[in-house]
Every structure is written in structure tokens, then in C-alpha cells.
Amino acid sequence: AQTVTQSQPEMSVQEAETVTLSCTYDTSESDYYLFWYKQPPSRQMILVIRQEAYKQQNATENRFSVNFQKAAKSFSLKISDSQLGDAAMYFCAYRSTGNQFYFGTGTSLTVIP
Amino acid sequence: DTAVSQTPKYLVTQMGNDKSIKCEQNLGHDTMYWYKQDSKKFLKIMFSYNNKELIINETVPNRFSPKSPDKAHLNLHINSLELGDSAVYFCASSQELGRDTDTQYFGPGTRLTVL
Numbered sequence: 001a002q003t004v005t006q007s008q009p010e011m012s013v014q015e016a017e018t019v020t021l022s023c024t025y026d027t028s029e030s031d032y033y034l035f036w037y038k039q040p041p042s043r044q045m046i047l048v049i050r051q052e053a054y055k056q057q058n059a060t061e062n063r064f065s066v067n068f069q070k071a072a073k074s075f076s077l078k079i080s081d082s083q084l085g086d087a088a089m090y091f092c093a094y095r096s097t098g099n100q101f102y103f104g105t106g107t108s109l110t111v112i113p
Numbered sequence: 114d115t116a117v118s119q120t121p122k123y124l125v126t127q128m129g130n131d132k133s134i135k136c137e138q139n140l141g142h143d144t145m146y147w148y149k150q151d152s153k154k155f156l157k158i159m160f161s162y163n164n165k166e167l168i169i170n171e172t173v174p175n176r177f178s179p180k181s182p183d184k185a186h187l188n189l190h191i192n193s194l195e196l197g198d199s200a201v202y203f204c205a206s207s208q209e210l211g212r213d214t215d216t217q218y219f220g221p222g223t224r225l226t227v228l
Binding site: 037106 | 154155156221
């Protein structure tokens with residue numbers, strides 16, 4: 001079974017600085033998708049960024065980018081120019097070829113003004 | 114405009130009661146899900162369902178049952194509520210397959226409190 005591990009329960013970053021959230025996963029599949037979701041205090045789960053495993057190029061969405069290392073099964077999220085609104089719980093997720101989603105345990109990000 | 118909606122947002126009830134949470138998606142997706150998020154924020158999938166197959170997480174008690182009147186709705190029925198059922202329940206949907214439409218879209222969550 002696939003597993004997703006987020007080894008950082010909590011992280012903090014100074015406003016305007018850069019922070020990297022870690023995620024590793026375990027799978028025997030070669031084709032899959034990876035996601036980062038953000039959950040602010042409002043509880044809404046918001047898609048931040050996604051990466052297709054068949055693509056070598058790292059996905060980027062404005063201030064958010066990933067470092068996808070397929071061989072190492074690593075999928076970290078980099079947030080540049082951190083803003084107060086980035087404070088939230090961040091979940092890494094894996095989607096299998098069978099359309100099942102697996103989530104990590106989350107990383108709570110605090111942004112310090 | 115809301116892509117995935119859930120009602121109610123908050124639900125407070127007594128142990129032993131039976132309750133339902135409704136979920137609707139207007140994205141035309143084929144697959145819908147129910148997740149439970151406990152007090153430690155751990156997100157656990159309960160069910161995934163499309164018009165062909167219901168996949169049940171075997172750790173989910175049979176007091177929980179999904180009911181889908183049509184492709185756009187997947188309601189969650191819970192019988193004989195227990196204290197441990199208190200959590201936030203999220204509904205989500207995705208297109209079943211397809212490289213560009215695989216993203217899961219979540220509802221706002223329903224906070225269930227069992228007294």
C-alpha cells in the first residue's frame with residue numbers, strides 16, 4: 001500500500017522568507033500524481049500545486065514550487081516570499097493509478113510577521 | 114458557484130442518534146469521497162464511490178454508509194453515533210481518470226460533535 005510521510009509536524013517562517021516543507025512517499029507504481037493541499041483555519045482544503053510523475057519538470061504555481069525527486073520518492077514544497085495568508089496546515093497527497101488518494105499527516109506552517 | 118458543498122457545516126448531536134451529512138458537487142465528476150479528519154488533523158479516507166464501484170476502507174465501522182442518489186451527490190449516513198465519531202468530515206470529488214482532470218476538490222467540511 002502507498003504511504004505518504006510528512007516528517008515535520010510544525011514549521012515556521014519569517015514573513016517574506018522562503019520555507020520548504022518535506023514529503024516522502026512509498027509506492028511501487030511508476031505512474032501517479034502528487035499534490036500539496038493547504039488547510040487554513042477555515043478548514044477548507046485548497047489545492048496548492050500538483051505534479052504528474054511522468055513529468056520531469058518541477059511544477060510551479062506563482063510563489064509555490066516543488067522539488068520532485070522520483071528516484072528518491074521525495075516531493076517537497078517550497079514557498080517563496082512567505083505571506084501571512086500562507087499560515088495553514090499543509091498536506092501532501094498521492095494519487096494512485098486506481099484513483100485512490102493517500103494523505104500525509106500534515107505540517108502546520110506558522111508565518112511570523 | 115460552489116464546486117463541492119456540504120450540509121450542515123456544524124452538527125451537534127447525542128450519542129446513539131442517527132444523522133446524515135449531505136454532499137453535492139457541480140463539477141460533473143465521476144468519483145466522490147468521504148474523509149474523516151480527527152482532532153490531530155489526520156485525514157483518513159472512508160469511502161470512494163463512482164457509478165461503478167464503491168470502495169470501502171475496511172477500518173470504517175458499518176454504522177457508516179454512503180448513499181448516492183445520483184452522480185452529483187454522495188451523502189453520508191451514520192447510525193448509532195458514538196463519542197469517537199466526533200471529527201470533521203470532508204466530502205471530495207474528482208474525475209475518475211484522465212491526466213488533466215485528476216485533482217480532488219474538497220467541500221468545506223462538516224464538524225460533527227457527539228455529546
